[in-house]
Amino acid sequence: MNNIRETIESKLFSAFSPEHLQVYNESRYHPKYIGVDSHFRVFMVSKMFNDQKSLKRHRAIYRVLCKEMASTVYSLSLKIYSYSEWITARHVTDSRVRLESPRCISLNNR
Numbered sequence: 001m002n003n004i005r006e007t008i009e010s011k012l013f014s015a016f017s018p019e020h021l022q023v024y025n026e027s028r029y030h031p032k033y034i035g036v037d038s039h040f041r042v043f044m045v046s047k048m049f050n051d052q053k054s055l056k057r058h059r060a061i062y063r064v065l066c067k068e069m070a071s072t073v074y075s076l077s078l079k080i081y082s083y084s085e086w087i088t089a090r091h092v093t094d095s096r097v098r099l100e101s102p103r104c105i106s107l108n109n110r
Contacts, residue, residue, distance in 0.1 A: 004072055005024075009023045012044060012064060015064045016046040016049075016060075016061075017047075017048065018045055018046040022042070025037055026041050027040075038074040039074060039075040040073060040075070041077040041078075042061070042077070044078075046081075050084060058078055061080070
């Protein structure tokens with residue numbers, strides 16, 4: 001495994017057996033980090049998250065990815081659902097259910 005996105009995907013798949021998993025490398029949207037795989041967005045649906053609060057889910061993911069977070073990953077956006085939550089959420093057309101990350105705002109572009 002030679003890239004960080006594949007490593008993240010593999011570790012999350014092994015740890016959480018997700019029904020759905022997508023890992024997006026969003027580093028290209030961050031000019032300060034050109035050429036570095038540093039910004040990622042994870043969308044995951046897993047039955048393992050049933051009856052877990054959001055904080056507990058995030059902590060579990062950060063435990064699995066602690067090596068990557070301590071080295072190359074600068075930002076990790078998480079959209080995490082239990083299976084039952086996703087069944088409900090995917091039928092919602094409300095703008096509050098947002099899957100994409102906001103664009104990076106460069107400090108030099110004021």
